Amino acid sequence: MDRSNKVKLSLILYLNYFVHGIGLIILTQNMKTLSGEWGTPLAVVSFAISGMGIGKLIAYYALGSLSDRYGRKALVVFGMGMYVIFFFGITLTHDFHIAYLLTILAGMANSALDSGTYPTFLEMNGNNGAYTILIKAAMSLGEFVLPIYIGLNENLGGWYGMSFVITGAILLINLILISRTKFPQRPKTEKQISRRLFSERLTAPKIGMLIILSIYGYTSMAVMILFTQWITLYGIDFLGMNNLQAHFLLSLYSMGSIIGVLLIFSILQRGLIRDIRLIVGLNGLSVLNLLVICFSTNPLLVSITSFLFGVTAAGGVMQVGLNIFSAMFPHAKGRVTGIYFSFGSIALFTVPIITGMLSKISTAAALRFDLVIALISLVIWVIGHRLMDSIESSDLDRERRQINLIDFFILKLLQWRFKHVRAIGLKKVQQNGTIFDSKREKEILDKIEQKIRDKENSRYYQSIFESIMTSSKNYQSEIQEKGRV
Template sequence: MNETFNARKYYPTAVALYITYFVLGIAASIMGQYKQDFAAMWNAATLADGTYDVSGVVAVIAAIGLGRLIAFPVAGPLSDRLGRRLSALIGCALYAIFLLAVTFSPNLYIGYALAIISGMANSFLDTSITPSCMEIFREKGTIANIFTKLSISIAQFLLPFAISFVAVRELPFNTIFLVTAAIIVIDGIFLVFLPFPPFERTIKTANTKKERMKFTPAAIALVCLGFTTSTTFMLWLNCNQELGTLYGLADPSKIQSFYSVGIVLALFVSAALLKRNVEPAKILVAYPVVALVTLGAIYFIQQPVMCLAGGFLLGFFAAGGVLQLVTAVANEMFPKNRGVITSIVMIASSVANYLVVSVAGVLTRVGGAEGPRLVLLFNMAVTLIGILLALYLNACLKRERAAAREG
């Protein structure tokens, strides 16, 4: 551990780890693109307009969040005690199982179980890739962690083109699933042999019980930010199409394109800010403030163009690596428990995924045609709480630094 650390030695490992997040980006969203195909495969009821009832498929997709919640309590400690490699390989194996099997599942119950496996794969990758990036790039670990979001965004940007390619050539709908499975299997084989950086291993002994994680007010605020930062973009993702229709936008699907461009631009801008030594905690205040103003503008200015502009701005200021910044700051706070703290932050994110989307569903039913605007108000409330938490986090960190200087 005292010898000079050579980061270049681990660059091929970093590339392989980023590829796992590329696969994650596809796996997390591809079922949503083929809801009708899965509904037909699982013998769903036919609606009056000739399409299939996809409610069962939506329930299966929601199980991905359940899988994340199940695995995170195990994945974090495993990564800290047994190594990042094992956690990454388990994630790769679980994704391979999901991608290979889900399009052959005979009913939605098997599909539900496989979706849980997909969520578990997500958890094991999160608790490997985030700490590994911090350990490979060290001084630039926060920037490196933000770019995990870029891998996901590239995958989700390319996915519609891949779907069109498959459709034009009349290939089976499971083609992308099988190709993606092949990518994760090959990448997993590389990860078996590529070197991983040294890390501060957590070993459970009688002596280390005294070194338990100390959750300061700043750490608790960070975990809560895992919930609020996730909520802002998740609620937007789940209401923007309906909102576009309500506001008279001719093609609501364009909102997603503007949103994706915003995400990619934000990642590069955030990386540039961090390179100039702007504190991540300050970005965690600034970005949600702009997101809140954007949500308010969309609520009050009921014009189609606001949906497109709002999609771009929320992609930039809500989804453009803000959650990754939260996990990076948390990793710096707990260098000996990076896998565990990543798990805890992501559990908060997973709870947001399940809870706020459920609330959004209730608001949509209660509000009828105005439901999407009620979701906007709910989103504004949670985002405001996130801003207050981020301000509190900055105050705590400022006090901690002052105490350290005096000490």
Template structure:
């Protein structure tokens, strides 16, 4: 690890700690915002969807421009745009203005991702996997801290907007800090073996295999399944982050502060999962196995959440769900890179487009579902999506055993992030 890059990396990690708060800000203030913006829960879910819309339509172009003009402008711009969103939402006079701010927040998200991950890889070319793994950890820390801050303000009758303003202030200060930093050379490439993925044989990479050879990766089979997993994984994540506090209040009968604590337990489970994955993927388990094992665990947890109607059960289930859906999206990308090692940029675009589609559609759909049904129906949807994810992962594992010799040891580095 290069010591000269640590100051820049510190600023990048601070951004993602704040992003952990930013990512659940609307869901955590559901009751406040519905009253302030004169809307309902479906309206707040529409704001979340608008964020996904802004991200989806700028993700690709921001990545291209980041390669051309450098990482710093986009990372700094992301911090400033997120500040505008965080300050603007509590002060917004109309719902329409809040929608505009939500789209800007989505743009900020795409700027942050397209600048930060390449910057970390360029800062630590010999340990790029470890450097990017930490991003997920900082997101979880921020997401766990926000509900505690909100509860403190509620207990002391402090205006809810301060939980927006404090992260906004830190975003501005961090943007100024990063603007003054010297970023690593964009021409630096990660050291072989550090950037992730274990390549298949040269014959498979070049496609010099017969078309009916079952050991050849097939995009329209495992490739499509992995892209669909790029939709199902984030769908579960967003359902939990957006509706878990509402579930706690309406289905279990928790108070508002108790239901917000469910997000703390969820994010603590997610944080534990990051460290577990770093250990087990290096020594015992392959990513392709995790994308099947984790959905099986989360399915049981979602079922128990609906079956056992108690606060204690909800806490346990929230922790297990956080543990078992954390990192599935990123490991899906890792597996996709193993199958199609010569098309990493292209397949990353495919998977994250599916992810952005989930972020755009699911808040709207679940908001509509809740408007015409009960909160339990939203979590029944999560179970259906979870079952679909398991079916897709079973097929991917079957194809993986055909494409890669079972006796060969694979130990790819993983790259974890939020969506």
């Protein structure tokens, strides 16, 4: 696949997830309005939102298998079509039952997009999972924009349905663009090998990780869904915020999510931290942020921690879990995606029902249930960290990961060194100085020799630094030649 087509396809797929980010919260952000439109209490509207979970649950595993067998593009187009029906359909109905069916379609649309998009990014980028993290950035951007728009629209007395119509129109345009865009070809080896998920014998640690990843598919989605559903009403009912301020809490969360995505993308791309350690740390910080959000009565403090919670809980940590899962079963990426997000779809179905019942006690009770879910995520990944150490018990793999990290810092230091080499080279051109300085080279090598502790490796270190100095002289010679011209 050529670079221009790759960039075009990436932008189209990310735009789909911008729309999907809106789709995930558009009902929750309009709960009071929809309650009036449908003539139902808030708890019933919350139940309608659970239809997304049913749709995802119905479709995920089957669509993941279809993605592996028949290709990614058909699944993505199918998902986009279902979402278009959802966005336009909600504005045309006043019946709760029809709305519930439409939310089921939206859940199926999400399943189709996930099953086609995540494997596509892995295949486009040589199985580098860093680029799938940017999907979350696109979703977060949609989750950031929508609450601000709805808050302003409500203050101006605008029609609630305009947000649905605009989003549906964006998706229709994207559907036209994607129909003219090629998808990457899957590797022949992947097509030829068995698609059985368990094509090898599973060890006890690997079975344990399967259980943990399945549970995390649920809890990681549940934490985000619950927060986005109730934080606005929590701000109004519990913190005494006005309408726009309460909606802005979700925008802060989404802004934090975008920052978190960029941070995680950078970490994964450079290999600075193992994904398993990253996921444990982020879940621990999420628990701390939720403690403040759920029990503080200070609106400013809750606003700050809502932003930080977006960084830690919604910055792509769920996608990091999927990357771990896909790495364990690289021959069945579509099916693995389906299994993982199937548990997320259970969260989409159950969380609105559970929190709808808790909201009868209070909005605060509904939101504080998020803390329970976050604690479960932290506990399972503390266990998962030990299991992954057992699975990745090879000393060779562990040492290579350390070398990769060391190489990263060596490269940064070499780049820093060559900036100074260039500066010295330019000064030598101005002063007509010579490139080779035997006294300076001997001085450097003598200092290095004095600092070496493992003397048996001295000749190797000397050879490395001699090579660096030779490259530096060649670079300065090149600068000098250009200066003469």
